Amino acid sequence: MASDSSKKTLSRRQFLKVGAAAATTAATLPATVASATTKQSIHYAMVIDTRRCIGCHACSVACKTEFEVPLGESRSWVEYVEKGIFPNVRRSFLPRLCNHCDEPDCVDVCPTGATYKIASNGIVDITKDICIGCGYCIQACPYGARFLNPETGTADKCNFCLHRVSEGLVPSCVNTCQGRARIFGDINDPDSEISRVLATNAVSVLRPEMGTKPNVFYIDADHTDERDAERYNTYVRIDTHRRQKRRV
Amino acid sequence: MQELTWGWPIIIYLFLAGMGAGAYTVSASVLLRGGGGFGRKHFQLARYGALLAPIPIIIGTAFLILELGTFMYATEASMYFRWLNLFTTFEVLSPMSWGAWILGLGIIASVVYAYTFLKKEAAPGDEMSSLRRALAWVGVPLGIAIGVYTGVLLGAMPSRPFWNTSILPFLFLVSSLSTGAAGITILKAVFSSGDVEEKNAAMQTAKSAGERDLSDYLLNVSDLLLLGLEVLGIFLLILFAYMMYGDRVDAIAVIMPGGSLFSLFWWGVIVLGVLVPSVIELKYTVPTLLHGRAFIMPRNLELSLATFILLGGLMLRYVVVVAGQITGPVGI
């Protein structure tokens, strides 16, 4: 597990693990980590084919209604990236949600264990009754995927519609996607649609340098940032379509 | 990221907890370092520190709890106590979990430590002495741990490039010690006000340096050293931001010219909180240090100085906490 981590994460984790092992005498920890990863029977992930995304927000609203997400917060949203100089202008769409990372910083920093990665399927979820609402995970997520839910006072975010998935349904956003741009499934199953798509397309993840190893993959994502405007001497405008007008 | 998940309560918490921990460490160091003469002479200094320490730690921690979502948005009584979940587990990878336990221990230790000083007639060698010394031995590392932890808490996340630097815990530790010392100075200045004339006279007439009460001088010299280290820390923070890749430069830009926190940082933290106190302290300590002259600082100046240091410490927390949240990873 550690061998393919990015250096930055590796060092911090290694440091903490060594420290922890010494301090808590949990000498078996590294071994447990390695075996648990390989044993994971289902590894849920999502591919978003932005070529098929038309920026319609059906996913955003599906999510809002599925969970009655309070105004001002979003578990799932769609960013617009507009760039170029007339008439050579492109607008592309970047649907965003929790990446259900293999190395989730939010899980690491949680002081109560409320945020955790479900060992049997890889979904990162939150146990509301344990969460104290400290906001640490919100700070730690490099994707702005988390928020403090004012109804519960606890951290909240996408959980791949665990309540649907466990009933054999796809997540609500996937179910309603107009362009069928979202593919959800088990990447441990080589015959699943998502495995086939991952194997046969050039994909990217968001902010790989964060070392989080996201499980939301994109096809043809436009990684342009507002700061690129100057670099390329062009026009760039990002619309987040959420309360946070700047991309997080 | 332009929206603050952590606002004033956290800023105040980081400041107060650091200050209390600093006061505990300073007090314990003074007590332990003294052995015979030194400790006896500066017992009063240690006492001020000991009595001060638990108050900001406890108040600061209360602020922390106030900003918990489960407290702010509590819909039932049990939610007000949800924070106790911090103590039902120990999360190895979570600095906050470490912090909760360290802070918990810190509160207990500092309260008991303060208790040993509580009696007016408390003095070296009294019946509390061994407990006091034991808690002082605990206090030095514990106070430092709290100071360091406040920096580690913020620094633990790659998602927050402004915070995600190894110098931050050091910076917060130094600031925690200097604000702790400043707190002691204020307490001392306020409660020993009646003795000022007498003390100054004694200072003037003392035949040798050894007979002088060096408490004030000691505090000021230490403080000067800490402020110097703070300057070093900030210098390295900025220097290395430019030596690292994109998002650090982008993050540090908020405190550099043109950045939204530029004025507050440079005028507030650096000039008011560090440079002005340093210059004044230099002016008063250098004669003593180099020429063995009596150290006499006007009380009002002493109070202002300490206040500047405290304000500087608070503004440092403010700038850091805010800067970390209004900046983030570059690109997507």
Place this chain on the structure above:
Amino acid sequence: MINRRAFLKLGAISAATGLVTGSILSQARELPHQGGRGFSPTTGQRRRSVPSTCYQCVTRCPNIIYTENDRVVKVEGQPNSIRTEGVMCAKGQGAVNQVNDPDRVLYPMRRVGKRGEGKWKRVSWDEALDELAGRLKTLRDAGTPEKFMFQYGRMKASTSKLVKSVFLGTYGTGTIGNHTSICEGGKWTAHELTWGGHYDNWDFDNTRYVLNFGSNVFEAHTNHIPTSPRLVRAMAERGVKLVTFDVRLSNTAAKSDEWVPVKPGTDLAVILAMCNVVMREDLYEGPGEAFLKFVKVTRRHDATLEEKIVALKEHFAEYTPEWAEQQSGVPAVTIQRIAREFATTHPACLMTYRGAVAHYNGNEAERAAQTLAAITGNIDNPGGRCKAVGAGWSYPHGPKNKPKSRKLKIIDGPPGLAAVPTHHMSHYVMKMIKDGSWGRPDVYMTYKYTPIYANGEVAENVEILKDESLIPFYVNINPFYDESAALADLILPEPTFLERWDWEDMVSPVQIPEYYIRQPAVKPLGETRDFGDVVCDLAERMGMPLGFKSKEEFVRLSCEMTPDVKAVGGFEYMKKNGVYHVPGSKPLYYSYTKEIPAGKYVADGVIYDEDTGVYWNWKKAHHHSESEARAKGYAHTKKAFKAYVGQRIGDKVYQGFKPDALNKSGYFELYSNILEEKGHKPRPTWMAIPEHEKMGPNDLYMTTYKVGVQIHSRSANCKYLTEIYHDNPAWINPKDADKRGISDGDAIRVKSPIGEVETKARLTEAIRPGVIAISHHCGHWQYGRYASGNKSPSGVDTDPDTKRIWWQEEGRDGKGVHPNWIIANAPDPINGQQRWMDTVVQISKV
């Protein structure tokens, strides 16, 4: 780390949420898209599901409504629908907010203060309906039922039949206004002039190339979800090329392979030039040439193929690509290239919408589009532009002896202003009432229609509707307190579409009709009553019972009367399944080639019309004798199209392109004798837009548009939609902004000949220089808190989100601006369509 997680998984969460069980480990690996089931994320309980139908927009997609404890919590697509394949757009899912809006009208309200003052008295239904029935009965008894004017916005299918045909027909008023001319009526008229009926289905499933003039199908379309996902699929899976002409980079333009930023109002020039290329380069050969058999290109209907080709070549000769470049700013080579691509890729689909047709020359743009599709053989063929297919319901028609209806001539605009306004001129109704020359209604009733907000010239609309001397009694039927309801004398609360019955029939993208119904998922909130039930009640009170007591009964009877539906179990089947199509049905293409058997046209009353080649039944056309019919002729007999039997072409009689609103022949008419007689050019011809001809150097074109998460005027109360889209700064190209010293986000003043509005500037490269675009959804001043910040008179405080309307907070985005304040109500001279896109403005920094 995993150790800890594993521990937590076993311990804490299974205990805490009860959701994570062993089933996750053992479940099926390949998850289906299939919806149809829903579960509560908090309790894990299965949600009750009700198959019903959306009515956020006119597309009317079958949906599934989920409820928990008699509260609507979720809306999803209906997976068994052949139209939508289970997809539901953002708007459709936002329907949850319609039913749960805390600002709904909950009980009948009678005005007590001055009109528009906002003072209301809650009244009982009995009181309200007694008063209304009294007024209506008085009018009818006085022999002036036409003084009861009814005007509707959202009303289709069963509600339309019940209210319009049955109730209003039985009552006797023909003063029935719609809203079609502010929508797409112009496009429909152009269809009626060319291929008879209105509406075109774009067969994306089978097409190989798509050429789009002014449609934003990915964001808003009258058949949105049935078409948009299919176009995405065609592009992604079959590499179908999409070329979009639009003045603005809509999301459709953005996803197109090619965006051609055409000058506003010049789509017609480009299409004419494309016809020129096709004819000049003989690209019509093949399917186009074969189709010409069914096309009328000359005044005479019996021209030979050669004559038709010559006529077309001659007609389009002047519209060279070079000429079109002068008009449109689109390079001639681009026009030529795209014309060749379109003509040589078969089948290809030609899309058009309001970007092309809501102009002075919109009728001609649509006729030209029909021409281009026709001469390339892309009419009613798989992969082309097809004649719409929808479900044909039978329904009870109510009392047999209906009076001959009387009407005030105020719904078509002043005589002569538009040549053939087959879908009326709703945007002129207020002006006609003000004018008074053609009479005024005593009772004006609107049903889910907002004359104030939906039309141009808002200020004038307000002035007229407020004036009791012009409109003595105004009844507003509405689930929400909108800008027009605020000016009513009586508001009757309508349930939302999630609480009512209907059968539905919208166009099928696969050319196979789909039957579907709408049924209530929850009981109507408060005292709201389905207007279908209300008219049954009103009719009883006026002593003219309709033969059924409620909309539900009407729908039930319709299900039992409609053979296809009855065969599978009628009403009960539909309630259980929501949708039905006859299994194994073949898609309907080439319907015009159907031959009419001799028995049909050699029959009693059927005569042959020499001028048009049409067989028609003079008896059905209400002639007294055959000779009278022959003397008058098919073309000049009022509503003779209703007596159409078939079209003779060569030695055969075909169903042809059956007329639906005008006395056209059964040909696909590229030469319209009807227009010729009205003094217009018979063939699609270039028409310059007068306002655009005299623009000064500082003038800009103003255009309006729709976005994917709002529906015209009726969705700003949906909090989840408005949270995403609530502000509409004017799009302006930085080149235009620089000239005027305007920066991004600056407050600007937009001034048209009829007024000015203040808004913000959004500097974007995604719009053609010389054009500004302001969307049509925002700037509400009523419609509840989410839309406008104003609580309705019957608003409640049960929704905690009303405290979290962050975009209305100080220093945030605000609620935007409504562009209709500065858009004049002006018709297309041929079809009467409101010219949304022709406004000329000046802008300046505030």
